[in-house]
Amino acid sequence: MPAAIETHALARSFKGDVVAVAGIDLEVAEGEIYAFLGPNGAGKTTTVRMLTTLLAPTGGRASVAGHDVAGEADAVRRSIGVALQEAALDPLMTGRELMLLQATLHALPRAEGRRRAEALLERVDLADAADRRVGTYSGGMRRRLDLASALVHEPAVLFLDEPTTGLDPVSRLTIWEEVQKLNDAGTTVFLTTQYLEEADRLADRVGIIDRGTMAAEDTPAALKAGIRDPRLELTIADGGADRARDVLTRFGEVAPAADGRVSVSLGGGRGQVAAIVRALDDAGLMMDSLDVVEPTLDDVFVAKTGRGLDDQRAREQEQRERSGDEQLVVEPARQ
Amino acid sequence: MRLAANARVVAALGRRSVKQTFRRPQFLAPILLFPSLLLAVNTGGAGRATEIPGFPEVAGFLDFELAGAMLQSTMLVGVSGGIALALDIEIGFLDRLVAAPISRSAMVLGRLAATAALGVVVATWFVALGLVFGARVEAGVAGVALIFVLVSLSAMAFGGLGAALALAAGRASVVQGIFPLVFVILFLSSAFFPRELMLEPAATVALYNPLSLIAEGIRAPVIAGISAGSLLEGLFGIAVVGGLGFALSALALRRRLRTG
Ligand SMILES: Nc1ncnc2c1ncn2[C@@H]1O[C@H](COP(=O)(O)OP(=O)(O)OP(=O)(O)O)[C@@H](O)[C@H]1O
Ligand SMILES: [Mg+2]
Numbered sequence: 001m002p003a004a005i006e007t008h009a010l011a012r013s014f015k016g017d018v019v020a021v022a023g024i025d026l027e028v029a030e031g032e033i034y035a036f037l038g039p040n041g042a043g044k045t046t047t048v049r050m051l052t053t054l055l056a057p058t059g060g061r062a063s064v065a066g067h068d069v070a071g072e073a074d075a076v077r078r079s080i081g082v083a084l085q086e087a088a089l090d091p092l093m094t095g096r097e098l099m100l101l102q103a104t105l106h107a108l109p110r111a112e113g114r115r116r117a118e119a120l121l122e123r124v125d126l127a128d129a130a131d132r133r134v135g136t137y138s139g140g141m142r143r144r145l146d147l148a149s150a151l152v153h154e155p156a157v158l159f160l161d162e163p164t165t166g167l168d169p170v171s172r173l174t175i176w177e178e179v180q181k182l183n184d185a186g187t188t189v190f191l192t193t194q195y196l197e198e199a200d201r202l203a204d205r206v207g208i209i210d211r212g213t214m215a216a217e218d219t220p221a222a223l224k225a226g227i228r229d230p231r232l233e234l235t236i237a238d239g240g241a242d243r244a245r246d247v248l249t250r251f252g253e254v255a256p257a258a259d260g261r262v263s264v265s266l267g268g269g270r271g272q273v274a275a276i277v278r279a280l281d282d283a284g285l286m287m288d289s290l291d292v293v294e295p296t297l298d299d300v301f302v303a304k305t306g307r308g309l310d311d312q313r314a315r316e317q318e319q320r321e322r323s324g325d326e327q328l329v330v331e332p333a334r335q
Numbered sequence: 336m337r338l339a340a341n342a343r344v345v346a347a348l349g350r351r352s353v354k355q356t357f358r359r360p361q362f363l364a365p366i367l368l369f370p371s372l373l374l375a376v377n378t379g380g381a382g383r384a385t386e387i388p389g390f391p392e393v394a395g396f397l398d399f400e401l402a403g404a405m406l407q408s409t410m411l412v413g414v415s416g417g418i419a420l421a422l423d424i425e426i427g428f429l430d431r432l433v434a435a436p437i438s439r440s441a442m443v444l445g446r447l448a449a450t451a452a453l454g455v456v457v458a459t460w461f462v463a464l465g466l467v468f469g470a471r472v473e474a475g476v477a478g479v480a481l482i483f484v485l486v487s488l489s490a491m492a493f494g495g496l497g498a499a500l501a502l503a504a505g506r507a508s509v510v511q512g513i514f515p516l517v518f519v520i521l522f523l524s525s526a527f528f529p530r531e532l533m534l535e536p537a538a539t540v541a542l543y544n545p546l547s548l549i550a551e552g553i554r555a556p557v558i559a560g561i562s563a564g565s566l567l568e569g570l571f572g573i574a575v576v577g578g579l580g581f582a583l584s585a586l587a588l589r590r591r592l593r594t595g
Contacts, residue, residue, distance in 0.1 A: 052434050053433070053434065054430055054433055054434055056592075056593055074436050077434060077435055077436040078436045080434070082430075082431075082434045084427055084430055084431075086426070086427050087427075088426060088427030088428050088430050088431045089426070089428070090351075090355070090423070090426065090428050091426075092354075092355050092358045092359060093351065093354075093355075097351070097354075100347075101347055101348075101351060102431075102435075104343055104344060104347040105344060105347075105431075105432065105435035105436075105437055106435060106436065107340045107343075107344075107436070133358075149431075
């Protein structure tokens with residue numbers, strides 16, 4: 001099967017020696033959901049803009065749906081749907097007008113365009129708001145409209161740049177379900193995100209991008225398994241902690257955990273839990289609680305980039321505040 | 336096939352732009368209001384200018400000034416089109432168009448179709464205003480039709496300049512700040528005062544100023560009648576402004592698409 005997206009040493013630098021993307025090799029199979037995970041300024045948007053023909057690469061090459069982004073831009077454009085980071089919506093248009101315009105841009109026959117616009121508005125639950133101006137929409141409605149507009153021509157490959165940043169949990173879930181359904185129907189999805197949960201939940205494979213280069217790439221499960229074993233966390237009843245440590249050392253590496261708990265690595269997998277419980281029991285030790293703790297993508301992220309995500313949280317907050325503002329002037333244009 | 340598809344895209348984008356203008360009344364109002372006010376002040380205050388020896392043969396000063404007001408109004412249409420395009424760039428709407436399989440020129444031509452349509456609104460407004468306040472179009476119905484054509488082409492030409500500025504700057508505030516400089520050129524033309532009565536060096540500047548040609552082209556059907564000479568001059572003036580606008584737009588668009 002041909003790859004839906006393929007890049008080779010794809011790079012982009014900007015004036016003033018800014019290297020936004022420093023040579024990325026990607027291969028996304030047809031029908032896959034691929035998540036591009038990275039902190040602010042990692043190069044996610046720049047990569048998406050190159051793959052969607054909005055920005056010319058300064059190095060390497062890329063093809064989407066079998067067409068070269070530089071040489072066959074029009075063929076690429078016919079195959080892709082794009083929802084950009086700042087939902088590029090005109091506040092003065094109504095939802096329906098935008099959908100119909102999008103259908104015209106993709107040269108759909110009038111009747112067909114109208115039919116698909118109605119169906120999609122219905123599908124993203126905007127039928128009632130379709131004749132209202134986008135300026136009156138909430139952030140979640142805008143995202144849904146933007147997503148619907150990217151689907152009018154039933155693209156083979158869908159690009160979503162941070163589709164849920166700044167959305168409340170319910171709106172986020174709606175988008176996730178929609179993306180999942182699209183993918184079930186065969187659409188290849190390339191999405192960028194700063195939410196580990198999003199990548200974990202949706203993606204078949206995750207690429208972690210940091211400072212313009214790929215820090216790691218695999219399935220979420222393999223990424224997590226790759227950094228460390230799951231751990232068993234225990235609360236030992238009064239006075240037994242020291243003796244428990246001696247017992248646990250036989251099974252794996254022991255370390256103290258939060259709230260006075262003790263944890264042991266499960267090098268042999270979850271199957272070890274029963275044996276550990278039995279051994280503690282044999283030693284006459286009582287447990288108040290026990291949990292198996294799997295590494296999260298969060299841990300992967302820290303392991304691969306050497307950074308936590310706290311700086312991100314601040315940004316999300318800021319974005320949420322900003323999306324409440326008047327939408328006319330969103331952000332100074334990029335030169 | 337491809338041509339038909341492009342025509343449909345241009346029409347759809349044009350329709351969107353026109354609607355947008357009417358939904359943003361704070362942009363539409365100045366287009367008609369400022370030139371109308373200036374027209375009122377000019378004709379009210381300097382109405383006796385027609386009595387100056389050497390002033391062209393006119394039925395009234397309003398008849399003479401009408402063309403200047405329309406020209407100024409079409410320039411404002413250009414400013415507002417430029418601002419709207421710059422806002423499209425700011426909010427990322429242009430990306431939506433760039434990511435679609437449409438011809439690059441359709442993106443700008445859609446805007447220009449809208450400015451041409453607004454030119455018709457401008458012509459309607461000022462011809463009606465003129466007739467209500469006692470001006471008369473010497474060339475009759477054919478003259479009115481000609482005025483509509485010239486005004487609408489002129490709006491398109493200035494729309495091209497506005498678009499070029501928007502594509503180059505990418506910011507509405509820059510378009511808003513710079514474009515009014517063109518008005519200096521307007522006052523260095525024969526839009527509001529006959530060239531014959533100007534002092535040097537203004538007279539020479541006005542002689543080579545393409546805006547004089549456009550103003551006089553629009554004025555001829557009002558004060559005199561249809562003449563091939565003034566029509567061609569008017570069209571030539573429009574071609575100079577429009578050609579400059581289109582060339583600069585194409586250049587700026589190419590640059591913008593290359594640099595992202
Ligand atoms: N047009 C541009 N001109 C100059 N520098 C740019 C331009 N676009 C992006 N950059 C720089 O390239 C780097 C990558 O930016 P990019 O927008 O791709 O990051 P991102 O991963 O999408 O970040 P975010 O999570 O904030 O959206 C940043 O340092 C950014 O400042
Ligand atoms: Mg981004």
